[in-house]
Amino acid sequence: MMILTPWDWQQTVRQCFSNYNVLNMEQDFLQFNALFKGKNAPFIHRKQNVEKEKVLLSSSVHIQVRQENPGIIYLKSSFDSEFDAVDLNRIKRRSRRLEDSKDKFLTHLPMKSAV
Structure with missing residues (x-):
């Protein structure tokens, strides 16, 4: 899988580690x-x-x-x-x-x- 965006990282972690809960953090930065x-x-x-x-x-x-x-x-x-x-x-x-x-x-x- 080619990783070009943060979304690609999310998908890679979801596929490799099923026991992790991946959260999309678009609105949670100060x-x-x-x-x-x-x-x-x-x-x-x-x-x-x-x-x-x-x-x-x-x-x-x-x-x-x-x-x-x-x-x-x-x-x-x-x-x-x-x-x-x-x-x-x-x-x-x-x-x-x-x-x-x-x-x-x-x-x-x-x-x-x-x-």
Whole structure:
């Protein structure tokens, strides 16, 4: 079978793995870039962990988010290594940190239109 579209992937998985439930996800995507764009965005894209060491999301094998630490992601570059914490919170000089304003954006992400 030739795979050219996401629909082809769905059909291939359905045929090969009968115990999987394949869902069509055309309408269920959120645009998270709204959290990073503009001066008033709550997050900033960082390429360093909290110890100022370089980290790459593309080389991560395990990504974790923890409810008790909003705005911080934890990355592993190998399965046997420890988590590196990356703080994405934008520090604002005249306002409070993310913990004080997290309800303003976490439930209001725009939906991505289906292509």
